[in-house]
Amino acid sequence: MKNTALTQKHISLGxxxxxxxxxxxxxxxxxxxxEHLTVRNGVGVFDVSHMGEFILKGDKALxxxxxxxxxxxxxxxxxxxxxxxxxxxxxxxxxxxxxxxxDAQTYMLVVNASNIEKDWNWISQHNTFGVDMKDxxxxxxxxxxxxxxxxxxxxxxxxxxxxxxxxxxFKKGKFAGVDNVLVSATGYTGAGGFEIYFxxxxxxxxxxxxxxxxxxxxxxxxxxxxxxxxRLEMGFCLYGNDIDDTTSPIEAGLGWITKFTKxxxxxxxxxxxxxNGVSRKLVGFxxxxxGIPRHGYEIKDAVGNTIGVVTSGTQSPSLNKxxxxxxVKTEFSKPDSEIFxxxxxxxxxxxxxxxxxxxx
Amino acid sequence: MNIPDNLKxxxxxxxxxxxxxxxxxxITDFAQKELGDIVYVDINTLGETxxxxxxxxxxxxxxxxxxxxxxxxxxVIEVNSKLESAPDLVNTDPYGEGWMVKVxxxxxxxxxxxxxxEDYKKVIGL
Numbered sequence: 001m002k003n004t005a006l007t008q009k010h011i012s013l014g015x016x017x018x019x020x021x022x023x024x025x026x027x028x029x030x031x032x033x034x035e036h037l038t039v040r041n042g043v044g045v046f047d048v049s050h051m052g053e054f055i056l057k058g059d060k061a062l063x064x065x066x067x068x069x070x071x072x073x074x075x076x077x078x079x080x081x082x083x084x085x086x087x088x089x090x091x092x093x094x095x096x097x098x099x100x101x102x103d104a105q106t107y108m109l110v111v112n113a114s115n116i117e118k119d120w121n122w123i124s125q126h127n128t129f130g131v132d133m134k135d136x137x138x139x140x141x142x143x144x145x146x147x148x149x150x151x152x153x154x155x156x157x158x159x160x161x162x163x164x165x166x167x168x169x170f171k172k173g174k175f176a177g178v179d180n181v182l183v184s185a186t187g188y189t190g191a192g193g194f195e196i197y198f199x200x201x202x203x204x205x206x207x208x209x210x211x212x213x214x215x216x217x218x219x220x221x222x223x224x225x226x227x228x229x230x231r232l233e234m235g236f237c238l239y240g241n242d243i244d245d246t247t248s249p250i251e252a253g254l255g256w257i258t259k260f261t262k263x264x265x266x267x268x269x270x271x272x273x274x275x276n277g278v279s280r281k282l283v284g285f286x287x288x289x290x291g292i293p294r295h296g297y298e299i300k301d302a303v304g305n306t307i308g309v310v311t312s313g314t315q316s317p318s319l320n321k322x323x324x325x326x327x328v329k330t331e332f333s334k335p336d337s338e339i340f341x342x343x344x345x346x347x348x349x350x351x352x353x354x355x356x357x358x359x360x
Numbered sequence: 361m362n363i364p365d366n367l368k369x370x371x372x373x374x375x376x377x378x379x380x381x382x383x384x385x386x387i388t389d390f391a392q393k394e395l396g397d398i399v400y401v402d403i404n405t406l407g408e409t410x411x412x413x414x415x416x417x418x419x420x421x422x423x424x425x426x427x428x429x430x431x432x433x434x435x436v437i438e439v440n441s442k443l444e445s446a447p448d449l450v451n452t453d454p455y456g457e458g459w460m461v462k463v464x465x466x467x468x469x470x471x472x473x474x475x476x477x478e479d480y481k482k483v484i485g486l
Contacts (some may be wrong), residue, residue: 027423028396031396031397032396032422033422137455225396225422225423228423229422251371290400290402291400291402292399292400292420294425314422315399315400315420316424317397317422322400334428344418
């Protein structure tokens with residue numbers, strides 16, 4: 001099992017550690033609910049150094065990205081980030097990812113830890129453009145500082161004006177005395193904040209500086225448990241749960257990052273899905289009767305026919321009710337549709353709702 | 361970790377307090393810590409007689425769900441109704457207000473098959 005540069009730090013802070021995507025990662029420190037609310041209302045720090053980073057460099061870097069990703073990366077300018085996915089050639093998704101335009105010849109792709117090797121092989125296989133590819137995952141640390149107080153908590157560490165940074169933009173500069181830190185106004189919590197990328201050797205120094213600077217804002221370390229509940233309240237897909245090699249971006253509600261302004265892998269089949277409709281859709285739902293949905297539970301109609309499957313579920317710490325996402329037959333995908341979640345030996349009533357579950 | 365000496369235990373992390381032929385059952389401090397924030401205790405076996413080691417309910421934490429196993433064969437005669445609105449009592453007071461069921465034990469002598477505090481500590485590596 002791999003460690004991040006901060007594994008010892010997490011252990012010394014009393015984190016409960018679990019194996020995740022081949023890494024020894026903190027799942028919680030004080031407790032998922034408390035950590036979740038810290039991020040929603042204040043500021044918290046996640047070590048997400050297990051994520052993968054690839055640098056693509058060359059005159060044809062954009063051409064390669066346009067071929068393998070579903071979103072239109074030609075709209076990016078220097079300092080802009082884009083959410084996208086890598087469609088496979090069978091109607092599914094290889095991975096979801098972020099695309100950073102560093103300059104016209106240089107891009108960074110940020111991918112899920114569990115898919116680093118798969119993504120690398122997939123993109124390499126389609127690199128008929130002679131683009132120079134580098135996997136910098138092993139030497140790169142990534143911290144997500146998330147929450148409404150994130151900009152205030154970090155501002156004393158850098159001259160870059162954090163509060164003025166637009167969502168999905170980034171800058172490179174000096175941060176906590178370290179040069180060349182990439183500060184990105186992104187995150188997967190819906191709480192606002194930043195993700196910062198830097199070389200492993202600076203990890204302890206930057207971690208400590210963040211906690212010193214954030215002390216007066218009650219900054220806290222946050223585990224992967226709360227990361228999951230935070231993203232789920234926003235209806236954000238988690239690869240391996242809500243999307244995978246067999247789910248199409250159109251079914252998953254990722255039409256907004258699937259742009260037919262260009263050709264990409266499997267774009268013709270996906271365009272056909274978009275035009276002709278799909279037979280199942282990923283929806284959000286909340287429980288009406290008591291029970292907590294979990295990945296893999298069956299979804300039924302009122303007379304007991306199976307109409308789908310739960311992909312994510314939890315008790316929402318912000319809303320204090322049970323919520324979930326899952327694929328259902330399209331005729332059950334409209335908001336307020338009555339569905340039933342099979343929880344052990346009972347069918348428990350739920351209804352389809354619009355995502356995000358949390359309204360700003 | 362609090363593992364009171366005056367209780368009995370199972371390897372499935374239930375604790376048992378026996379008074380005559382009535383057993384009060386809950387989950388241990390170790391179990392509640394492992395589960396994390398408990399959000400729902402689902403027990404609908406009131407009035408049923410359940411065999412030893414069969415499932416009498418489930419406990420849902422934010423991240424995970426776990427079955428509850430009957431420590432001794434008997435009839436569930438009471439379910440802790442406070443847990444309906446305050447399931448977190450299992451986290452904050454696992455041996456007190458966080459108790460789960462009371463059971464009329466079929467054979468009180470079978471209690472000697474349960475683990476002592478000392479034995480249970482070995483199970484959880486203390």
